[in-house]
Amino acid sequence: MxxxxxxxxxxxxxxxxxxxxxxxxxxxxxxxxxxxxxxxxxxxxxxxxxxxxxxxxxxxxxxxxxxxxxxxxxxxxxxxxxxxxxxxxxxxxxxxxxxxxxxxxxxxxxxxxxxxxxxxxxxxxxxxxxxxxxxxxxxxNPDRLVIDLDPGEPAGLHECAQVALLVRDALAERDLTCSPVTSGSKGLHLYAPLPATGRESLDSDGTTALAKEVAETLMERHPDRVTSVMTKAKRPGKVFLDWSQNSGSKTTISPYSLRGRERPTAATPLTWDEVEAGAEDDLALEQLTMDQVLERVAELGDVFDA
CATH class of the missing domain: 3.90.920.10 (DNA primase, PRIM domain)
Structure with missing residues (x-):
């Protein structure tokens, strides 16, 4: 009772x-x-x-x-x-x-x-x-770099998946790997691990500059699909690569956290196979609810960086 x-x-x-x-x-x-x-x-x-x-x-x-x-x-x-x-x-x-x-x-x-x-x-x-x-x-110092893929309507999760593959390649050019996570809201987050100590470590200003450089490079290569400009008026139909969340004072929703949306969706780590499927099929990806996340974790565990 x-x-x-x-x-x-x-x-x-x-x-x-x-x-x-x-x-x-x-x-x-x-x-x-x-x-x-x-x-x-x-x-x-x-x-x-x-x-x-x-x-x-x-x-x-x-x-x-x-x-x-x-x-x-x-x-x-x-x-x-x-x-x-x-x-x-x-x-x-x-x-x-x-x-x-x-x-x-x-x-x-x-x-x-x-x-x-x-x-x-x-x-x-x-x-x-x-x-x-x-x-x-x-x-x-930061131990990761994050890029938030935020779609401007009518773009959605399908377009985010397509752009995520471009971001993955751009990071690979810089010898970085990354893990995809649905935001639980509209888009995707990509996390790239970084050394937090030692000669190669970057402070928050350094990681912000690196993320911004990646975003601006992709905007130059794919101006019809990608923008690094925060002005919402310039986002319709494009995916905004938000590099600013690497600032020392900024935060990002944690993987597996709930969101305060109409439905109890949660940020959910994905595999790259799932992102690739989402880039091909408009219906292959969705923001998952907490019940779906629990079922997924019971079956797959944490696929972050798997």
């Missing part, structure tokens, strides 16, 4: 006692998806999600009244954050160089208890930077 609406439930998660509230609250009215179902999704997907969150400052988007209500971004750990939640204080400057005049105290979501705590706050979307922090909470 489920708890009565509005009642609180105490649960033990990894040795931590959490008070869970409003399990029956509908967070996705179109599908009737409740907070309890969201908590179940995050618990079930945690084995593949948590490695993508490990050591990364997490920015949350919260929908306390469901996705048809208002939402807000939250960077700092909120009042009432449990003492056992790991946090990191990082400078507000985009370069993470410490030249800014303030800091932000981010939570780090590296265990199921923290993930459950965040989900209970209706933090449906979990966004992370391209850099991690060390054991003392000090930001390292």
């Amino acid at each position: 489920s708890p009565a609406a509005g009642t609180d439930v105490q649960v033990d998660v990894g040795g931590r006692t959490l008070t869970i509230s409003n399990l029956d609250k509908v967070l996705y009215p179109r599908t009737g998806t409740t907070k309890g179902e969201v908590l179940h999704y995050y618990a079930q997907v945690s084995p593949v999600l948590l490695p993508h969150l490990a050591d990364r400052a997490v920015t949350r988007i919260r929908w306390p009244h469901g996705v048809e209500g208002s939402s807000f971004f939250e960077k700092n750990a909120p009042p009432g954050t449990p003492s056992w939640v790991r946090t990191a204080e990082v400078p507000t400057t985009g370069s993470r160089s410490g030249k800014g005049d303030g800091t932000l105290r981010f939570p780090i979501c590296d265990d199921l208890a923290t993930l459950t705590w965040l989900a209970n706050l209706a933090a449906l979307e979990l966004h992370v930077h391209q850099w991690t922090v060390d054991g003392d909470g000090v930001p390292r």
